[in-house]
Amino acid sequence: MVGKRSIIVGSIIALLLALGGMAYFYNQNRVVLREGPNLPPIGEKETDPAVWGEHYPRHYESYRDAAEAPVIRTKYGGNDPFSKLEEFPEMTTLFKGYGFGEEYKEERGHPYAVQDIGEINPARKKSGAVCLTCKSANIPELLEEYGDEFYSLDFYKVKDERIKHAIACSDCHDPKNMALRITRPALREALFKMGKDVDQASRQEMRTLVCAQCHVEYYFTPDKKVVTFPWGESVEGMKPEEVYEYFRSDEYAENQFVDWVHPDSQTPVLKAQHPDYEFFMNSTHQAAGVACADCHMPYVKQGNVKITSHFLASPLRTIEESCHVCHRQDSEYIKERVYHIQDNNYNLLKISADRNVEAVKEIQLSLAYTGANEELIKEAQEYHRQSQWLWDWMSAENSMGFHNPAEGLNYIGKSIDFAHRAIQAARQARGSE
Ligand code: HEC
Ligand code: HEC
Ligand code: HEC
Ligand code: HEC
Incomplete structure (x- = not known):
């Protein structure tokens, strides 16, 4: 008996050792060691991805795919920089008086970041060099040189004289050992405020946090235009309702932060940027420990x-590698599930946008109406500000609701309610229902 048992135990140990060995071999094969051992090490301040590419040619080639692979448009995303204003004509009304109302394109791959910002409408880069913060690997050296003064330097001067590369290796990696690192101070500071030291983050957390350097909501401080994340002191503080309250805090003139005043409704509106990280927080996937890189940077x-x-692209191009690690269903089924979530999100988002357009028109009518009740107009503008903010949060996040379906519908639902209240208050201001 004992002999048999020890044979079984022995076999199990042998099997575990074999599995361990395979896992080790697999890892050795996966983590490509530095190639070209005769090359000098990558310099501490090297920003050129081609130089890093001499050491890691396969990674460089894969990075270049974002510029060279065929353009594929998915139902709601993909790397085709189509005009959002043509696709969502209601945006022309909702962003009227602001750069995004003149030109607003779907985003594409990282290597295009500098070219794309170079080509957009000048109205959208009035703030200065600050607009380059999440576009180029040359930013950390400029921040080191100029400190916070960097943000208000002239956009064109900095772009022409100092920007050499788009987002690249040094933005996420330490050249010494290729460890992931945080190079944008705003994220470090926002997490610090929450009591989190980013240098203590686990590897799996870093596979999301490197993205949170840029794929977030941010604003420029009114004085020095310093990039700042409007987060509270806890994870809850990243939700759009909390961020809305943040923008009302006492630091600002007239008690609230305003991106621009809508010319038709005179509403002091906010523009959401791209709150991909915040929206992802508390989703099913995030709660299960899945990172941005798991889907967007699969092993290939x-x-x-x-x-x-x-x-880095739409994972719908790589369902096999991105999703099959955890989901067994066939690719067609998975794609349909994604589209099902996105279609629902899209339909409600459209309703919210249409109600916001109606709110703008109703407020405009009331503003032109002699003897209208000013208090009620103010109330209507406040509801409109709140509604458009929640709509924009969901319109600007990049996954058409996929990253966190349940919360997404919750925000759009609230947005629709606020829009109805705005319409009602504006009508009451003119004495009509
Ligand atoms: C569970 C998988 C998964 C995770 C985790 C995930 N995403 Fe996504 N992401 C998707 C899918 C699916 C889409 C929709 C793609 C489409 O519509 O073509 C998407 C879309 C995007 C897009 C727009 C891509 C396009 O083609 O327009 C961006 C940008 C993005 N995600 C960033 C992030 C960031 C940043 C994180 C982490 C905070 C993250 N994603 C986490 C699956 C994921
Ligand atoms: C947007 C952030 C980002 C950029 C930019 C980036 N990487 Fe990475 N890289 C990652 C992440 C995330 C991983 C996975 C790390 C992990 O799991 O620990 C990774 C892993 C690696 C690895 C480890 C081996 C492997 O395959 O996992 C190498 C080598 C590497 N990257 C090279 C490069 C090179 C070369 C460039 C520039 C051409 C680059 N990276 C640009 C985020 C980035
Ligand atoms: C330094 C800032 C920065 C970092 C770090 C960064 N991104 Fe991006 N990302 C951008 C910008 C800017 C764009 C849009 C570029 C354009 O449209 O010209 C973009 C675009 C994308 C797209 C859209 C590609 C497409 O085909 O539509 C995806 C997906 C994406 N990023 C995912 C990620 C993920 C995942 C991470 C972390 C591993 C990450 N990004 C880290 C700034 C960044
Ligand atoms: C690292 C593991 C992992 C990866 C990779 C992953 N998922 Fe998931 N996914 C989960 C877990 C865990 C759940 C929670 C439900 C469950 O246990 O099946 C989930 C749930 C879902 C759901 C249910 C809806 C929701 O959001 O609550 C959808 C749809 C989904 N995943 C799609 C995808 C797609 C599409 C990809 C690839 C782009 C993907 N997943 C990649 C682990 C993963």
């Missing part, structure tokens, strides 16, 4: 090795 085979893909 290159010859006989596996590398982390650096072609």
